Amino acid sequence: MKTQDMNRDWIGTARTLNQALPYLQRYADATVVIKLGGHAMGSEEAMDEFARDVVLMRQVGVNPVVVHGGGPMINAMLDKLQIKSEFVNGKRVTDAATMEVVEMVLSGLVNGQIVEAINSQGGRAVGLSGKDAGLITCTQTHPDLGLVGTPDRVNPQLLRDLGEKEYIPVIAPLGVGADGQTYNINGDTAAGAIASALKADRLLLLTDVSGVKNAAGEVLTQLTASQIREMTADGTIAGGMIPKTETVLDAIENGVRAAVILDGRAPNACLLELFTEHGAGSIIRAG
Numbered sequence: 490m491k492t493q494d495m496n497r498d499w500i501g502t503a504r505t506l507n508q509a510l511p512y513l514q515r516y517a518d519a520t521v522v523i524k525l526g527g528h529a530m531g532s533e534e535a536m537d538e539f540a541r542d543v544v545l546m547r548q549v550g551v552n553p554v555v556v557h558g559g560g561p562m563i564n565a566m567l568d569k570l571q572i573k574s575e576f577v578n579g580k581r582v583t584d585a586a587t588m589e590v591v592e593m594v595l596s597g598l599v600n601g602q603i604v605e606a607i608n609s610q611g612g613r614a615v616g617l618s619g620k621d622a623g624l625i626t627c628t629q630t631h632p633d634l635g636l637v638g639t640p641d642r643v644n645p646q647l648l649r650d651l652g653e654k655e656y657i658p659v660i661a662p663l664g665v666g667a668d669g670q671t672y673n674i675n676g677d678t679a680a681g682a683i684a685s686a687l688k689a690d691r692l693l694l695l696t697d698v699s700g701v702k703n704a705a706g707e708v709l710t711q712l713t714a715s716q717i718r719e720m721t722a723d724g725t726i727a728g729g730m731i732p733k734t735e736t737v738l739d740a741i742e743n744g745v746r747a748a749v750i751l752d753g754r755a756p757n758a759c760l761l762e763l764f765t766e767h768g769a770g771s772i773i774r775a776g
Contacts, residue, residue: 512764517550519690520652521763522745524680525557525603526696526753535754540606542759543657547612551763552652555607555614555659556683558676559599566590583636583673591673592618595661603659615651618661619679620671622647627664627672638664638672640679643686681736685743692740693762694733695753700771701726701734712773714738737773747774 523543530536546553567574567590575582583591600616607614619625619640624647627638651658662679664672677694684692700708701717704725717734720726726734730750737748751758751770761769 508766509764512766513549516546516690516763518552520552520554520687521546521691521693521759522554522556522680522684522687522689523693523759524677524695525555526560526676526694530557530599530603530753536602536606537610538756539753539759540603540610540612542757543607543614544610544612546759546763547655547657553657554648554652554683554687554689555603555657556662556676556680557595557599557603557659558662559595560676562599563591563594566594577633580634580637582634585636588636588671588673592663592671595663600659600661607657607659612657613655614657614659616659616661617647619664619674623665624648624660625664625674625679625682627666627674629666629672636670636672638666638674640664640674640682643682645683645686648683648687675732677733677736681740681745681748684740684745684748688744689740690746691763692737692745692748693759694736694748694750695758696733696750697752697754698730698750699752699755700750701730701773709771710768712771713776714741714773715776717773734773741773741775747772749773 525539530539543553543555567587570590572586572590574587596618604614604616617624623644625640626642627640630637630639648658662674662676664674666672681692701712702708717738721731721734733750740748749762749770749772751762755769758769
């Protein structure tokens with residue numbers, strides 16, 4: 490690369506940092522809960538890039554809390570072990586055999602990979618599941634779904650204590666019932682419950698879509714809770730987007746300042762959302 494081109498690149502970088510200053514100040518000491526979906530961590534390169542983003546957030550004073558899924562990895566392991574899944578209304582039934590695989594993949598394989606990636610970029614990540622220190626207690630969602638749980642209490646103090654010591658919690662979406670039974674929790678649902686308990690400034694749902702779209706297929710960058718309800722009622726929001734927007738509505742009704750649905754496969758998606766004027770994806774506020 491020519492020297493002139495290199496200088497132009499560095500000038501552009503400096504300008505970007507300069508323009509980010511108001512947003513860096515805005516999010517100093519803010520708690521941001523990030524749901525990392527299985528499709529958003531589809532490669533080692535993507536994982537490393539996400540890890541650098543999280544470490545940078547922590548470096549500039551943001552308190553990131555990462556909640557992860559792992560659906561594709563669970564499916565692959567179930568296939569490998571030749572464990573067949575049953576579905577009720579499109580939702581996987583989690584029996585005892587499936588639960589063993591879910592816990593092994595989420596708490597072991599996936600959680601460990603994310604923690605390792607963040608630590609390799611200079612962060613201080615700590616791997617947890619919702620079972621640790623009574624972080625998430627839950628009840629069975631429906632008997633037909635087996636060991637699938639719905640959070641009914643989240644203890645945020647453990648996460649606050651880790652944040653004060655500049656650790657980055659990485660949480661597998663598992664919970665425990667009053668009888669000690671382990672439950673599998675939808676990753677978005679777990680992230681929303683944790684964000685609500687922390688009264689987080691932002692909940693970022695990293696998905697495999699660019700955001701909430703209108704009837705013409707255009708991404709809507711700013712929405713209110715009432716608009717989300719209207720779009721769901723008229724069928725504009727449908728399919729897999731419904732549970733995500735339901736999670737968002739629950740979160741902002743329970744103290745989260747705003748939630749964003751964005752494409753986790755896009756480079757530096759979290760940084761674009763937090764530290765640039767145009768943001769990324771669809772931000773939803775109470776009103």
